[in-house]
Amino acid sequence: MSSPEQWTHPEPREGPAATAAAPTPEQVIAGLRATSEGGPELVQLLTPEGERVPNPEFDPFVADITPAALRALYRDMVLVRRADREGNALQRQGQLGIWVPLLGQEAAQIGAGRALRDTDMVFPSYREHGVAWCRGIDPKDVLGIFRGTDHGSWDSVAKRFHPYTIVIGNQVLNAAGYAMGQRFEGKVGGDDGEATMVFFGDGATSQGDVHEGFVWAAVYDAPLVFFCQNNQWAISEPTERQSRLPLYQRARGYGFPGIRVDGNDVLATLAVARWALAECRHGNGPVLIEAFTYRMDAHTTTDDPTRYRHSDELEAWKLKDPIERVRVNLVRHGDADQDFFDSVQAEADELARDLREFCFAMPQPPVGQIFDHVYAEPSPFVSAQRAEFLAYHDDFAGGDH
Amino acid sequence: MSSPEQWTHPEPREGPAATAAAPTPEQVIAGLRATSEGGPELVQLLTPEGERVPNPEFDPFVADITPAALRALYRDMVLVRRADREGNALQRQGQLGIWVPLLGQEAAQIGAGRALRDTDMVFPSYREHGVAWCRGIDPKDVLGIFRGTDHGSWDSVAKRFHPYTIVIGNQVLNAAGYAMGQRFEGKVGGDDGEATMVFFGDGATSQGDVHEGFVWAAVYDAPLVFFCQNNQWAISEPTERQSRLPLYQRARGYGFPGIRVDGNDVLATLAVARWALAECRHGNGPVLIEAFTYRMDAHTTTDDPTRYRHSDELEAWKLKDPIERVRVNLVRHGDADQDFFDSVQAEADELARDLREFCFAMPQPPVGQIFDHVYAEPSPFVSAQRAEFLAYHDDFAGGDH
Amino acid sequence: MAPETNPGPVQSLTLGKALNLGLRTAMERDPKVIVMGEDVGRLGGVFRITDGLQKDFGEHRVLDTPLAESGIIGTAVGLAVRGFRPVCEIQFDGFIFPGFDQIVSQVAKLHARTHGRVRVPLVIRVPFGGGIGAVEHHSESPESYFAHTAGLKVVSCSNAVDAYWMIQQAIQSDDPVLFFEPKRYYHSGFMKSEVDTSATPDPLFAARVVRRGSTATLVAYGPSVKVALDAATAAEEDGHSLEVIDLRALSPLDLDPVFESVRRTGHLIVVSEAPSESSLTSEIAARVQQECFYSLQAPVLRVTGFDTPYPPAKLEEHFLPDLDRVLDAVDRSLAW
Amino acid sequence: MAPETNPGPVQSLTLGKALNLGLRTAMERDPKVIVMGEDVGRLGGVFRITDGLQKDFGEHRVLDTPLAESGIIGTAVGLAVRGFRPVCEIQFDGFIFPGFDQIVSQVAKLHARTHGRVRVPLVIRVPFGGGIGAVEHHSESPESYFAHTAGLKVVSCSNAVDAYWMIQQAIQSDDPVLFFEPKRYYHSGFMKSEVDTSATPDPLFAARVVRRGSTATLVAYGPSVKVALDAATAAEEDGHSLEVIDLRALSPLDLDPVFESVRRTGHLIVVSEAPSESSLTSEIAARVQQECFYSLQAPVLRVTGFDTPYPPAKLEEHFLPDLDRVLDAVDRSLAW
Ligand SMILES: Cc1ncc(C[n+]2csc(CCOP(=O)(O)OP(=O)(O)O)c2C)c(N)n1
Ligand SMILES: Cc1ncc(C[n+]2csc(CCOP(=O)(O)OP(=O)(O)O)c2C)c(N)n1
Numbered sequence A, B: 001m002s003s004p005e006q007w008t009h010p011e012p013r014e015g016p017a018a019t020a021a022a023p024t025p026e027q028v029i030a031g032l033r034a035t036s037e038g039g040p041e042l043v044q045l046l047t048p049e050g051e052r053v054p055n056p057e058f059d060p061f062v063a064d065i066t067p068a069a070l071r072a073l074y075r076d077m078v079l080v081r082r083a084d085r086e087g088n089a090l091q092r093q094g095q096l097g098i099w100v101p102l103l104g105q106e107a108a109q110i111g112a113g114r115a116l117r118d119t120d121m122v123f124p125s126y127r128e129h130g131v132a133w134c135r136g137i138d139p140k141d142v143l144g145i146f147r148g149t150d151h152g153s154w155d156s157v158a159k160r161f162h163p164y165t166i167v168i169g170n171q172v173l174n175a176a177g178y179a180m181g182q183r184f185e186g187k188v189g190g191d192d193g194e195a196t197m198v199f200f201g202d203g204a205t206s207q208g209d210v211h212e213g214f215v216w217a218a219v220y221d222a223p224l225v226f227f228c229q230n231n232q233w234a235i236s237e238p239t240e241r242q243s244r245l246p247l248y249q250r251a252r253g254y255g256f257p258g259i260r261v262d263g264n265d266v267l268a269t270l271a272v273a274r275w276a277l278a279e280c281r282h283g284n285g286p287v288l289i290e291a292f293t294y295r296m297d298a299h300t301t302t303d304d305p306t307r308y309r310h311s312d313e314l315e316a317w318k319l320k321d322p323i324e325r326v327r328v329n330l331v332r333h334g335d336a337d338q339d340f341f342d343s344v345q346a347e348a349d350e351l352a353r354d355l356r357e358f359c360f361a362m363p364q365p366p367v368g369q370i371f372d373h374v375y376a377e378p379s380p381f382v383s384a385q386r387a388e389f390l391a392y393h394d395d396f397a398g399g400d401h
Numbered sequence C, D: 001m002a003p004e005t006n007p008g009p010v011q012s013l014t015l016g017k018a019l020n021l022g023l024r025t026a027m028e029r030d031p032k033v034i035v036m037g038e039d040v041g042r043l044g045g046v047f048r049i050t051d052g053l054q055k056d057f058g059e060h061r062v063l064d065t066p067l068a069e070s071g072i073i074g075t076a077v078g079l080a081v082r083g084f085r086p087v088c089e090i091q092f093d094g095f096i097f098p099g100f101d102q103i104v105s106q107v108a109k110l111h112a113r114t115h116g117r118v119r120v121p122l123v124i125r126v127p128f129g130g131g132i133g134a135v136e137h138h139s140e141s142p143e144s145y146f147a148h149t150a151g152l153k154v155v156s157c158s159n160a161v162d163a164y165w166m167i168q169q170a171i172q173s174d175d176p177v178l179f180f181e182p183k184r185y186y187h188s189g190f191m192k193s194e195v196d197t198s199a200t201p202d203p204l205f206a207a208r209v210v211r212r213g214s215t216a217t218l219v220a221y222g223p224s225v226k227v228a229l230d231a232a233t234a235a236e237e238d239g240h241s242l243e244v245i246d247l248r249a250l251s252p253l254d255l256d257p258v259f260e261s262v263r264r265t266g267h268l269i270v271v272s273e274a275p276s277e278s279s280l281t282s283e284i285a286a287r288v289q290q291e292c293f294y295s296l297q298a299p300v301l302r303v304t305g306f307d308t309p310y311p312p313a314k315l316e317e318h319f320l321p322d323l324d325r326v327l328d329a330v331d332r333s334l335a336w
């Protein structure tokens, strides 16, 4: 397989004819794709086997990660995975209409989420339960979206964690605007600068809005980290349906840095995200991060991935599990004992139990909610509809029909 | 000024902090911008002074350009400029509602237009009167658009020259689809392959549709030449409002070649366009060409460029006039005598006279045209509106009110 | 999947399977028909409407496209100009908006712009409407935006037989057709019908009286047809004989059967899931009050979704017009 | 340009200058107000409505943006979330469609999605309508798309005094407002008015009776108000006293003055340049026939653009409702 470098021949005659990428069967089995070559392009600090790889460039960004801090990252990942699995189970039991699993993407999300400061702003897509966790949002506050009671019950202003966006990619422009605002307000330009991070998937990179987000952020020097979780799949479509090239290279055309990190490596993701955020705080943004990871579960609970992908691929990725490598590393260095792992497990079970109970007890939202908050300054038309419908509804509930 | 290469630091620490480009005053006066550095990146075969610059890579693509052929290119440019000026004058005299001048972009358009074969397809934007000319479209067929009688009266299927598109950038996707069709029909893959060329401006590169066109063409290996005429301005906005980088570098992020050519050099544009079309015919497309040129006139006749650009800039670009350098070259090599120049001039005047007479004689379109061709299979609703309005109109014309 | 043995002309099909068979038939008949969209290939679409087509017709006729709706529609326009007949799937109603400019500025206008020289025979399939317990943007009824756009034709099927024929007719149409499919009934057992593939279908742009009645007229389309029919059945007990008309064509509207009906009944209720403001239901009311001014014994009433964003799933039963709200409107109309 | 000497409270302004002064005043009053769009800075906008603002308020408050409408609106949403009050200019009506998804899916829904926690106080200014002899896409009347979209507010000004006040009120509104400006009257001398900047304006979302009458009611908005007023003047000669109502608010509609008027006159004609199908004019007809069922002596009639793409400029005089078509409709209504 030619190196990705060769597919980018910006000058004539500099490489082989550029044509769309198609993965070899070997690549697919190895959990790789034509647009997904690993190798030196991928920043990795912790191998799947839990070995710490020195990296002079990025080590400084995780110099403060003591064993205690690594244990905290481990705990984060275990807890968000547990909450995710509980969400999945709740859907299976009919308690949720749908669930969007993050399984396999814990390191990408915790690495990114823990790199953020309280003063930073986050624009998620719809799978970022792990990032939400890092923003101090109770998993319960996410449930309503999937149960169908609300669109998320956290305070997006207080938590600086925007509502989930379901239309693919359009939050990227909103994030660019927010980051422009940070700059216009003079909140950029030093260690204490603010930054914004926006999350989107590999599939989203095809959307016009994501491109326009790149253009705007570049032109306005916006302190914005584009965090693309390349989980290899957009529902049933592999990354080569979206691009010839590794996605982080998209940044090349806009004149800001693009970098690929092992998204199953929480340490590397933390380091790269901190670096990117620092660039933004200091006014050197935007930055594109491609976190190379894998969607271990279905797209959502309504999806059936056996229709479109080989189990080989999944098996290959299981060996790169984001949690396991941290566990091995902690054990190998004697940085965590069985008590620790047991206590995290117990905490996870408690979290799940709590979530489950909360879910079962979630009340039916009041009918009037349909009409609430359509406008900040109520519309007489909607208010009249509200009154009319509530009268009808009460009447009806009273058995008058 | 740092070299554009430095603004593309795809890996961290590889260059200075990436920030948006701002031109120096010297650059502006020299007709350049921060995103517009010339130098070795620019393919040029004929200098502004009319000297032929050897270029081993691209010379083969214009090896057949005999003095007679160069004279023909000169004639093309003079005639389209003359028609353009006549269009402008007709607008000033109230014969046209608006005119969109191509002044200064003759080489870019004739170079591209003459590289095309009859079997190729073209999707213009709204300024491509020179390309239209190369497709055998009479300038008269363009007039109706600006007089307000129709949307162009050429046969876009027979001429393989699509109607003008006014919504910025959205024709790029249509062109990508057409080129996909060429490929699906097996018309790609050899010397006799078909290709498509789509025209758009520097401003258009910001539109989501142009990005999506890049994505689609790359993924489907479409035989599509993206021909971006960077005339430095999108109405009043200079290129640095759209990009940090020279625009041809946008291609880097998609994995197909991008190349910048001196768009005021008809020979270089012809060579590069032929090369790009050949790549496409052979299945190595798509290719992005940035033709580096200048809008010598206003954006349209309703625009007033003195409000936003220095006359210095215009003066600098006058020295790079696309026609003048060919004239000088022809004279210097004794490849054309005064008779030739006089005859071209006479032909141009004749063309203008003809166009002018045609314009004055253009009939008012029939009222029924409003309702014609809304659908291929008429809608009874529109037909009823038509009948009703025509009855009212005839009645009214009969003075019955 | 291609059926193993050649089935007879009459098959018992769900609405979803009828669409699938209609698409298959159109693709077999004309090699220029291609299907494109997100996940329509290997997966067969998130609703499986294109199931098996890529396997049987190949990757160049069933395209798993990049994830961008403007791209899907914009390239389909180019393919149509080249002579193809693309059938685009928009995955859910709420995701048609990124493609809106291509629809309004290119799809709708190219034929007129070229004075009829370029046809745009493309179909944009949109699974639409609510009632599936989904998250935001998955239950919208955006048909009015397109009915308001000159140059487009807009239809909606409400049952398996129509689904089978209308999708084929839409593909055969030389005009662009927005094709709205009531997604909540794709796989409903009670929407299963005997589809006679040897029958002669009704014209595409014709409304149809689906139940005769004399007390009042109900007009509906897509998923609301079932609501209207259920209401008519229930009303029978109260001694009301309701006529139900399935519009089928949303633009151009075929209102003659509606006018005819209203002239007999004097009462009209229009049912739709879409918000009411400046909508298709407004148009019907506006046209009927004009054409049937002296026949109406009460104003045209509308039973619609509210003029609010589509609510979270647990509230959608209240948002969606149901049998009771329709009957309430009938009562109000009769008591006017 | 900032006026050199402080003018008195009453200034004689064209509609365009009134908008410019309104924008300036809003920017002076609130530092969070920013203006963004294509060519709005150095050039002052292709219609010069933002003339002088960048010079006086700087490049960070008046942004010459990249050329992409989704980008303009999408970043404005983010800026609004951050606490700014962006005023976006869409250069021409026909170019709003690339930004449609942001408007429908984000601008309109973010407040409801966040249960009221996030406000989106942005204004999208759209020069709209025909009559300027322009090429394609420059003369559209897309207001119905937005009136149909829950979560948006939509207004249109028809004169200089309203222009001055309404733009300020729209900017002050905590809801997103689509602001439609009748571009053909921007610089018309006869639209010049004495604007008293010390007056108390009417509320933003209120219709206004602009001419009293008793024979029939004309309802119009934006550029059609002048047509309606001219028709009323002409009708006087025929002895018809026409009441003219300027809607001003297109969503939510303020129809009480219309109902009140129709109850007196019994006749209503609605005038708009937009195609009629599934439009704002349909909505008005639908609502009035319901509210004034027993008062109407003729159906509500509509005088609108045709259901065709906007024609080439030489034909637009026929497409646009004019005095004669309005009077013809009045005659038809009175003779019903
Ligand atoms: C505009 C739009 N089109 C289609 C969809 C339907 N859809 C939901 S998720 C998805 C795939 C997204 O893939 P990717 O961006 O890789 O994110 P991932 O789900 O893998 O995290 C699609 C097509 C949507 N939500 N929005
Ligand atoms: C979608 C859209 N937005 C805005 C406009 C208005 N407009 C017409 S031309 C133009 C500038 C285009 O600049 P560029 O792409 O560089 O092409 P040029 O005119 O310089 O050839 C603008 C903003 C438009 N036609 N379409």
Ligand SMILES: [Mg+2]
Pocket (backbone or CB within 6 Å): A201, A202, A203, A229, A230, A231, A232, A233, A234, A235
């Ligand atoms: Mg993905």
Ligand SMILES: [Mg+2]
Pocket (backbone or CB within 6 Å): B201, B202, B203, B229, B230, B231, B232, B233, B234, B235
């Ligand atoms: Mg330009």
